[in-house]
Amino acid sequence: MNRYPLWKYITVAVALVLGFIYTLPNFFGESPAVQISSAKATLKVDAKTQARVEESLKSAGIAHEGIQLDLNGVKTRFADTDTQLKAKDLLEKAFNPDSADPQYVIALNLLSASPHWLTSLHALPMYLGLDLRGGVHFLLQVDMKGALTKRLDSTSADMRSALRDKNIRHAGLSREGERIVIKFRDAETRAKARSTIADSQPDLTLAETGEGDEFRLVATLKPEATKKIGEFALKQNITTLHNRINELGVAEPVIQQQGADRIVVQLPGVQDTAKAKDILGRTATLEIRMVDDAPGSLEAAIAGSAPFGTEVYTERGGQPLLVKKQVVLTGDRLTDAQPGFDGQTNEPAVHLTLDSAGARIFKDVTRDNVGKRMAILLIEKGKGEVITAPVIRTEIGGGRVQISGRMTTSEANDTALLLRAGSLAAPMDIIEERTIGPSLGAENIKKGFNSTLWGFAAIAVFMILYYQMFGVVSVIALASNLLFLIALLSMLQATLTLPGIAAIALTLGMAIDANVLINERVREELRNGMPPQGAISEGYERAFGTILDSNITTLIAGLALLIFGSGPVRGFAVVHCLGILTSIFSSVVVSRSLVNLIYGRQKKLTKVAIGQVWKPGNSAGAAAVNGKNEG
Amino acid sequence: MEFFRIRKDIPFMRHALKFNIISLVTFLLAVFFLATKGLHLSVEFTGGTLVEVKYEQAADLENIRGALGKAGFTDYQVQNFGSSRDVMIRLPLKGEQNTAQLGEVVMKSLAADAPGASLSRVEFVGPQVGKELAENGAMALLLVVIGIVIYLAFRFEWRFSVSAIIANLHDVIIILGFFAFFQWEFSLSVLAAVLAVLGYSVNESVVVFDRVRETFKKVRGLTTPEVLDHAITSTISRTIITHGSTQLMVLSMLIFGGETLYYFALALTIGICFGIYSSVLVASPLVMWLGVSREQFMAKQKKVIEGANEEGAVV
Numbered sequence: 001m002n003r004y005p006l007w008k009y010i011t012v013a014v015a016l017v018l019g020f021i022y023t024l025p026n027f028f029g030e031s032p033a034v035q036i037s038s039a040k041a042t043l044k045v046d047a048k049t050q051a052r053v054e055e056s057l058k059s060a061g062i063a064h065e066g067i068q069l070d071l072n073g074v075k076t077r078f079a080d081t082d083t084q085l086k087a088k089d090l091l092e093k094a095f096n097p098d099s100a101d102p103q104y105v106i107a108l109n110l111l112s113a114s115p116h117w118l119t120s121l122h123a124l125p126m127y128l129g130l131d132l133r134g135g136v137h138f139l140l141q142v143d144m145k146g147a148l149t150k151r152l153d154s155t156s157a158d159m160r161s162a163l164r165d166k167n168i169r170h171a172g173l174s175r176e177g178e179r180i181v182i183k184f185r186d187a188e189t190r191a192k193a194r195s196t197i198a199d200s201q202p203d204l205t206l207a208e209t210g211e212g213d214e215f216r217l218v219a220t221l222k223p224e225a226t227k228k229i230g231e232f233a234l235k236q237n238i239t240t241l242h243n244r245i246n247e248l249g250v251a252e253p254v255i256q257q258q259g260a261d262r263i264v265v266q267l268p269g270v271q272d273t274a275k276a277k278d279i280l281g282r283t284a285t286l287e288i289r290m291v292d293d294a295p296g297s298l299e300a301a302i303a304g305s306a307p308f309g310t311e312v313y314t315e316r317g318g319q320p321l322l323v324k325k326q327v328v329l330t331g332d333r334l335t336d337a338q339p340g341f342d343g344q345t346n347e348p349a350v351h352l353t354l355d356s357a358g359a360r361i362f363k364d365v366t367r368d369n370v371g372k373r374m375a376i377l378l379i380e381k382g383k384g385e386v387i388t389a390p391v392i393r394t395e396i397g398g399g400r401v402q403i404s405g406r407m408t409t410s411e412a413n414d415t416a417l418l419l420r421a422g423s424l425a426a427p428m429d430i431i432e433e434r435t436i437g438p439s440l441g442a443e444n445i446k447k448g449f450n451s452t453l454w455g456f457a458a459i460a461v462f463m464i465l466y467y468q469m470f471g472v473v474s475v476i477a478l479a480s481n482l483l484f485l486i487a488l489l490s491m492l493q494a495t496l497t498l499p500g501i502a503a504i505a506l507t508l509g510m511a512i513d514a515n516v517l518i519n520e521r522v523r524e525e526l527r528n529g530m531p532p533q534g535a536i537s538e539g540y541e542r543a544f545g546t547i548l549d550s551n552i553t554t555l556i557a558g559l560a561l562l563i564f565g566s567g568p569v570r571g572f573a574v575v576h577c578l579g580i581l582t583s584i585f586s587s588v589v590v591s592r593s594l595v596n597l598i599y600g601r602q603k604k605l606t607k608v609a610i611g612q613v614w615k616p617g618n619s620a621g622a623a624a625v626n627g628k629n630e631g
Numbered sequence: 632m633e634f635f636r637i638r639k640d641i642p643f644m645r646h647a648l649k650f651n652i653i654s655l656v657t658f659l660l661a662v663f664f665l666a667t668k669g670l671h672l673s674v675e676f677t678g679g680t681l682v683e684v685k686y687e688q689a690a691d692l693e694n695i696r697g698a699l700g701k702a703g704f705t706d707y708q709v710q711n712f713g714s715s716r717d718v719m720i721r722l723p724l725k726g727e728q729n730t731a732q733l734g735e736v737v738m739k740s741l742a743a744d745a746p747g748a749s750l751s752r753v754e755f756v757g758p759q760v761g762k763e764l765a766e767n768g769a770m771a772l773l774l775v776v777i778g779i780v781i782y783l784a785f786r787f788e789w790r791f792s793v794s795a796i797i798a799n800l801h802d803v804i805i806i807l808g809f810f811a812f813f814q815w816e817f818s819l820s821v822l823a824a825v826l827a828v829l830g831y832s833v834n835e836s837v838v839v840f841d842r843v844r845e846t847f848k849k850v851r852g853l854t855t856p857e858v859l860d861h862a863i864t865s866t867i868s869r870t871i872i873t874h875g876s877t878q879l880m881v882l883s884m885l886i887f888g889g890e891t892l893y894y895f896a897l898a899l900t901i902g903i904c905f906g907i908y909s910s911v912l913v914a915s916p917l918v919m920w921l922g923v924s925r926e927q928f929m930a931k932q933k934k935v936i937e938g939a940n941e942e943g944a945v946v
Binding site: 139141429430431432433434435436437439440443444447448450451452453454455456458459462463466498499502505506508509510512513516517520523524545546549550552553554555556557558559560561563564565566567568569572573576611612613 | 633634675683685749750751752753754755756757759760764767768770771772774775778779782783786819820822823826827829830831833834835837838841865866868869872873875876877878879880881882883884886887888889891892895896899
């Protein structure tokens with residue numbers, strides 16, 4: 001009765017072997033590495049790059065422990081972190097001779113140190129969370145309202161030029177909150193304008209309002225357009241963040257959408273949080289506007305009454321400048337920005353390339369405004385600064401624009417980088433930040449590991465003392481549970497955090513419950529006078545229902561944590577839920593198959609080593625002589 | 632070894648009223664402390680900034696406080712974290728301050744006094760996140776309660792599910808009461824521990840109830856209190872051993888887990904201790920008061936047998 005069919009033994013054996021293989025990489029750990037990947041879409045990292053890496057390391061006399069090429073780029077392993085840092089500096093110099101214009105991203109990384117055959121099975125070590133490996137975690141909130149305002153601003157510019165192209169005269173066009181209001185002098189013009197705008201702006205809902213002399217057209221964004229803008233803004237911001245983080249040189253950044261309007265950024269291994277935050281938080285966009293040079297108006301503006309539709313900005317160097325609110329061009333029309341030097345004055349400059357629509361607008365504007373001044377503004381975190389305000393001498397076609405004026409070389413580099421890395425579609429705020437130093441991470445691993453180890457050891461000692469052979473079986477089952485859990489976590493590459501390690505420990509502590517239930521039940525059956533084989537089988541059968549019930553209630557709690565938890569709680573919940581699943585298998589199936597192997601074949605089993613079974617009515621001494629006991 | 636040598640069923644139910652009064656008193660005390668003292672919520676819930684700094688020598692907290700005061704901070708808390716060389720600084724949320732940069736500002740103001748200090752950890756939580764976390768925590772608790780009630784009602788009977796959940800919610804309140812009384816920090820991981828304990832100690836009730844059901848079905852002629860006594864007595868050894876084993880693990884976390892896992896393990900410890908008590912000595916009397924009886928199980932069994940069209944005699 002206590003025999004398993006062969007397939008069950010095989011299942012258990014296969015599960016154990018798989019568990020072992022996938023747990024194995026965790027023992028090899030990770031070795032420091034330098035990863036080289038391309039910073040540009042046009043540049044490919046291939047075998048040639050690999051050869052180049054090998055050559056430059058060789059000529060500098062830096063020893064490495066293997067170079068590999070994969071989808072992420074060329075990765076070179078090193079014996080220790082000192083060599084790794086040395087190699088990084090060397091490769092940085094070799095691959096990016098012009099630090100102003102990096103071609104490659106050179107980043108520090110950790111690579112699994114397990115042998116190749118394991119890696120080819122996709123057996124990787126567990127993915128450690130930031131609290132275990134150190135790094136920065138940011139939660140960014142995207143300001144959707146900002147995205148809408150920005151979109152409405154550019155829409156109103158488009159509307160203005162559309163109306164001008166059709167020669168429709170209006171008496172003022174402005175954005176009021178989340179709508180655009182256009183005033184007209186008569187109903188006829190309004191009707192014409194309405195059809196023009198409806199044709200060119202399908203995303204807008206138009207409504208006619210106004211009484212008496214006033215004819216107004218109110219445009220609002222359609223709800224689906226609003227939603228689309230939100231989604232687009234989020235996507236655009238994620239792309240922008242990717243570009244910026246690439247410039248930082250992080251090996252495995254995580255940039256993910258969370259919820260409708262949030263972005264999670266995790267930068268493992270990054271220690272310079274100030275720089276990371278600076279690069280992430282910068283929301284630089286370029287705006288080109290016209291300067292209001294009408295005599296007297298600047299003085300009036302400084303005195304506090306700026307003429308309608310203008311605002312005061314400060315030029316680099318400190319002079320105030322009156323700039324029209326109407327935006328001619330924004331950074332969206334930019335396809336490239338490179339630092340360089342002015343051909344004539346040799347001043348540092350940024351060379352901009354505009355897309356075709358931008359080039360056309362720029363050409364039109366420069367043609368219409370020869371002799372006037374144009375301001376190029378860099379808007380960072382809501383504050384604008386006029387980089388330069390040159391006089392337009394001739395019409396500029398071809399979409400190539402140069403910004404120069406009182407910039408240092410590094411300022412030119414920074415500006416180009418910010419502009420090139422793309423503008424954020426909507427402003428973002430950091431609403432959560434977590435920075436963990438690398439030593440704290442290592443300490444956390446040690447603490448988590450020690451808690452689990454000593455807890456496990458204590459339980460093992462107690463179980464074996466108390467239940468003897470059945471205790472050994474229970475401990476083996478518990479160990480296999482740990483094995484399965486770690487293998488599963490490694491296979492799924494779920495992120496392991498300190499709460500996750502706590503969950504491993506707690507799950508083990510709870511999983512022993514199933515074995516205690518079984519062992520107690522077997523003892524009870526023995527106490528009631530059942531023969532050992534029957535007691536074992538009954539004990540397992542009867543305990544199973546209870547084990548299932550109790551695990552399901554625990555699982556309900558785990559799932560609730562998984563659904564509503566975030567951050568550390570989620571890490572806990574994932575491991576907890578997985579652990580409950582593996583524990584059912586290991587404490588019931590694995591332990592039963594062990595018991596069956598040990599006792600199942602003995603037909604005339606008279607005693608099992610489950611510790612002392614005390615029977616009421618017998619004295620303790622009598623129980624010891626009792627045949628069903630083992631001393 | 633055999634720790635539990637119980638000759639007769641222990642008459643737990645004779646003292647049911649006493650147990651319920653004890654629970655009621657502890658429960659009311661917990662509620663009282665929660666109401667008067669409130670929970671000492673961590674930065675995760677309140678929003679704010681937390682900076683952990685590691686010094687090369689034992690840190691002088693007064694010096695640090697002085698340096699922070701000089702740098703213009705107000706309403707800060709400075710305390711040792713785990714060892715005398717680790718210091719934790721908590722700063723509340725300020726309206727207009729650029730909180731995201733606070734970590735560096737703190738480090739700069741400290742660096743003057745102790746050049747060897749290094750930043751181990753910075754945590755900044757904005758106000759909206761904190762509120763959300765608190766809401767999500769409440770939702771998770773609600774979901775666990777509803778899930779368990781439904782499951783137990785489906786698996787056993789409504790009387791069992793109601794008393795199990797009352798008993799275990801009473802545990803939760805008591806854990807929270809401890810945290811309020813001692814003003815221990817209530818963080819997200821403590822919340823996780825509380826919810827895990829809820830699932831875990833419902834286990835305990837499940838095991839006892841399982842036995843109650845079995846005894847009702849198998850043994851005739853016992854009164855309800857006798858059945859409950861028998862069920863509790865026959866599962867008590869398992870209860871103690873299981874909880875002891877889990878507690879060994881939790882104890883190991885308490886000792887080796889460091890400051891980060893300390894309150895987590897502490898919440899679990901209280902939860903485990905009260906879990907035993909409540910699920911055995913609170914839930915069972917409740918089931919009794921709610922009027923559980925043999926007939927409720929017999930009727931069910933009858934139906935199953937008829938439905939399954941089995942031959943055997945109807946009990």
